[in-house]
Amino acid sequence: MAAGPHILIFDSGVGGLTVLREARRQLAHARLTYVADNAGFPYGAWQEDALVAHVIALFERLVGELNPDICVIACNTASTLVLPALRARFSMPFVGTVPAIKPAAERTRSGLISVLATPGTVKRDYTGALIRDFAGHCEVTLVGAANLAALAEAKLAGEKVDPGMVRAEIEPAFREMDGRRTDHVVLACTHYPLLLDELAAAAPWDVAWIDPAAAIARRIGDVLADLKPGGALARAPGDAPGGAERALFTARRELAAPLRGALLGLGLEAGNLAPGPQGGAGAPQGPAGN
Numbered sequence: 001m002a003a004g005p006h007i008l009i010f011d012s013g014v015g016g017l018t019v020l021r022e023a024r025r026q027l028a029h030a031r032l033t034y035v036a037d038n039a040g041f042p043y044g045a046w047q048e049d050a051l052v053a054h055v056i057a058l059f060e061r062l063v064g065e066l067n068p069d070i071c072v073i074a075c076n077t078a079s080t081l082v083l084p085a086l087r088a089r090f091s092m093p094f095v096g097t098v099p100a101i102k103p104a105a106e107r108t109r110s111g112l113i114s115v116l117a118t119p120g121t122v123k124r125d126y127t128g129a130l131i132r133d134f135a136g137h138c139e140v141t142l143v144g145a146a147n148l149a150a151l152a153e154a155k156l157a158g159e160k161v162d163p164g165m166v167r168a169e170i171e172p173a174f175r176e177m178d179g180r181r182t183d184h185v186v187l188a189c190t191h192y193p194l195l196l197d198e199l200a201a202a203a204p205w206d207v208a209w210i211d212p213a214a215a216i217a218r219r220i221g222d223v224l225a226d227l228k229p230g231g232a233l234a235r236a237p238g239d240a241p242g243g244a245e246r247a248l249f250t251a252r253r254e255l256a257a258p259l260r261g262a263l264l265g266l267g268l269e270a271g272n273l274a275p276g277p278q279g280g281a282g283a284p285q286g287p288a289g290n
């Protein structure tokens with residue numbers, strides 16, 4: 001079987017599957033491993049220093065055990081904070097996911113755009129810099145949604161999503177000013193595209209929802225094209241190419257049957273990351289609060 005590049009796609013939960021889905025579509029030759037740090041979910045509630053240390057420690061294990069050719073941080077909350085430290089620590093390329101403020105600012109007609117993200121992402125300096133660099137001509141509303149990512153997790157686990165909760169989370173993203181209305185909402189958390197139907201149903205008026213997954217998959221393809229054959233893409237001995245693709249979870253708890261089904265639909269067998277050095281599964285402390 002052909003030895004395509006091994007791509008590790010990482011998120012705090014199931015949100016990164018929206019990126020994996022696109023990577024699957026665009027990069028059919030690649031072998032994908034998905035890692036969900038569900039023991040650490042939600043990342044949106046972590047303090048910054050603790051989250052950096054936690055993600056670096058987890059990647060020490062992931063890189064050692066999985067030997068990926070490239071890592072994709074399919075999580076805005078982590079990417080807007082941890083990418084420089086990951087790139088400094090590990091030699092393989094890291095592709096991140098950051099709020100798609102630039103395309104929203106280029107496409108808006110009303111000049112009113114909103115960024116729907118976790119409470120962590122809206123606070124980041126990185127997000128502020130994107131707004132300064134690319135959206136100076138726009139009125140940008142940042143909305144830190146405390147519960148939307150958990151609602152997306154619940155949906156994939158087969159639970160019913162309460163439309164009232166969705167409405168309450170997205171309401172501040174819809175602004176009216178001098179006869180103009182918000183016309184673009186950036187989905188700056190990879191979980192949110194999983195709720196696209198619910199978001200559209202709860203919206204007070206039609207907007208364009210910007211999901212960056214396709215652009216991220218293209219970026220992965222570009223980075224892979226730049227890696228030299230025989231260089232970063234050489235397989236390590238014993239690293240069998242073309243094996244079953246897996247979705248590994250850090251928390252050792254039973255996954256809901258609908259989630260297992262969704263993973264299988266993406267060609268992924270669910271499993272756990274091997275217990276860490278302290279007997280935990282990679283997230284011994286859990287979220288560190290606000």
Ligand code: DGL
Pocket residue numbers: 011012013015016041042043044045074075076077078118121149188189190191
């Ligand atoms: N999927 C993650 C993101 O893109 C966040 C979910 C969480 O709070 O852990 O930001």
